[in-house]
Amino acid sequence: MRTLVRYGYVPYMLIGINGIGMAIVATGEPTLWMLGLLLLAIASSFLAERVLPYRDDWNTPHEDGGRDVAHATVNELFTLSSLAIVPILTALTPFDHLWPGDWPFVLQVLLAVLVADLGITLVHLASHKVPILWRLHAVHHSVKRAYGFNGLMKHPLHQTLETAVGFAPLILLGLPISVAYAVALCAAVQLLLQHSNVDYRVGPLRGVLALNQAHRFHHLKWAGIGDVNFGLFTLLWDRLLGTYSFDPQRQFSSQDLGMAAKPHYPGRYLAQLAEPFRASGACVSDQSKDRHRADASVSARQLRPEQNQAP
Template identity: 45%
Template sequence: MTSLFRLSYAPLFFAGFVGVACCMTHWLNAPLWTLIPLLGLAIGVSFAAEHYCPFEADWNRARGDSQRDTLHALINESLNGLSLMALPWLAVVLPTLDVWPHHWPVLLQLLLAIGWADLGITLMHRASHRYALLWRLHAVHHSPKRLYGFNGLMKHPLHQSLEALAGLGPLLLIGLPVSIASLLAFAIGIQLLLQHSNVDIRVGVLNRLFAWAPVHRYHHIKYGRAGDVNFALFFSFWDHLFGTAFKHPDARVQPDDLGIGSQPDYPDAYLDQLLHPFRTRNKTLKDPQLPPHLVHHRMATRVDGPDQDPAAR
C-alpha cells in the first residue's frame, strides 16, 4: 500500500486538484475566489501525506518556523490574489496582441499557459542564482533547513513579483484571460507544494518530465554552486535542455544538507528576512565542502566548473 502511495501521490495530487479547479470555474461556473479554499484543502492534504509517508521524518517537526512560513504563504498568496484582481484593469491600460486561443478547451489553454510561464520563471530562477542582486532576494527561499510543502510558498515578495513578471508578462501581452490566469496561479501553488514536498515520492521515469520533490531537493542543498541544478518549476526537460539537470540514485539529500552554507546565520524571523537583502553588509563564509554522499560527476562539475559566478553567492 505504501509503495502504491509513493508512486501515485504526486500525479493524483496535481491532476486531481487542477482538474477540480478547472471543473469548478469553467464547467460549474463557480466564482474564481473559490480557488482559495481549494488551495487551503490542498495544503491540508499535503501536510497529511507528509506525515503518512515522509521522505525525512525530521522535516515534519517544526523548528520555530511555522509562524514565519505561514506569514510568507498568506502574504504572498494575498499579493497573487490582488494581482489577479488587477488584470482586467491592466488589460485596458496595456496594449495587447489579443491572439490568445480563446476557442481552445480550457485544459489546453491552461497547458499552454503553464508551458509558457514555466520557461519564463525557469529563466528568472537561473538568473537569480547567477546575479548577486537577484540572489539576495531569492536567498530567502533557500534559507530553510528543512523541506516540506509550505516552503514552496516561502519567497520574498519582490522576487515573487519578478518571477510573475517573467512568467505571466508575455502571456498578458497576448491576451491571457483572467480565468486562465487564475487557474495558472492555482496550478503554480499546487506545483510548489509538490516540488518542496516531504512525501517520499517515487515516480521513476516521470522525474525526467516533472520537476517534483525527488529532483528539486538537490536544488536546495547548502554547498554553493553544487545546488545550481534543477531550476525548472513544472517540467524537468528545461533543465535537460539547459544542461542543469541532476538526479542520481546514489546521491540522497540528508536532513543536514539544506540551507545556505555561506550564511548559516541567515535570519529566521519574517521581517528580518524581508529586510536582509537590503542590508549593505551580509556576512558570508566559505561554502562548506560537498559531502561524500552527494559527490558525483555532475555535482563536482557544478562545484569546480569554469562557469562560476562567485558574486551570486
C-alpha cells in the same frame, strides 16, 4: 494507505486538485472557491507527509512553523488579489487576438504553464547569478528542511518578480482571466509537491516534471552544486539550458540544506523581509567565496560520478 500515497498523491494533486480548480473557474467567480481549494491542497500536503514521509525529522518544526505560515499567507493572498489586474493589462495589449481562445480550456492552461515556466526558470537561474537578485532569493534557500509548506516561503519581492516575468508574455498575448486563475492554482500546487516531504513515486516522469526528487538537488547548500533544476513546473528548460542534474542514489538530510556561506541566516519573518536590504544580506566576501568554492569543489568530486544521470 502508504502505497496509496506513494503512487496516488501526485495524480491527486496534479489532476484532482488542479482539475477541480479548472472546473471552478468556469463558474466565473473563482476567487473564494480557489482559496478554499488551495487550503485543501495544503491540508492534503500535511496529511501525506505524515503518512509517508521522506524524512521523519522534516515533519518536526525547526523553529520555522510560524514564519512559513506568514510567508505563505502573504504571498498567496497577494497572488490571488493581483490577478484582478490581468483583465486591465490584457485590455491594453495590441496582441490579445493571438491567444488561442478557441482551444480546449485544458490545453490553454497547459500552454500558459509551459510559457510561464520558461520565464520563471530564467528568473530563477538569474537569481543564483546576479547578486541583487540573490539577496531576495536567499530567503527561500535558508530552509533547513524540505516540506510542502516551505515551497510557499519566498521573499514577496522575489515572488513578484518571478510572477511578473512568467506572466508578462501571456498577458501580451491576451491571457484570459480564467486561465490566469488556473495557472496560479497550478503554481501553488506545484510548489507544495516540489518541496514535499512525501516519499512518492512518479516513475520516468521524475525526469520531466519538477517534483521533489529532482528539486532537492537545487537546495544543496554548496555554491555551484545547488545551481541545478531551476524549473517550477517542468525540467524541460533545465535540460535545454544544461542545468539538469539527478542521482537516484543520493539521500538528503538537513545537513545538506541551507547555505554554506550563510549558515546563520535570520529565521524570523520580519528579519527575513529586511535581510536583503542590510549589509549582511550581500554576497559573501571574496575570501569567503574562495573558501566555499573549495568546499563546493570537494562536494562536486563526491557527487560527480553520479550527477547528470538519466532518470
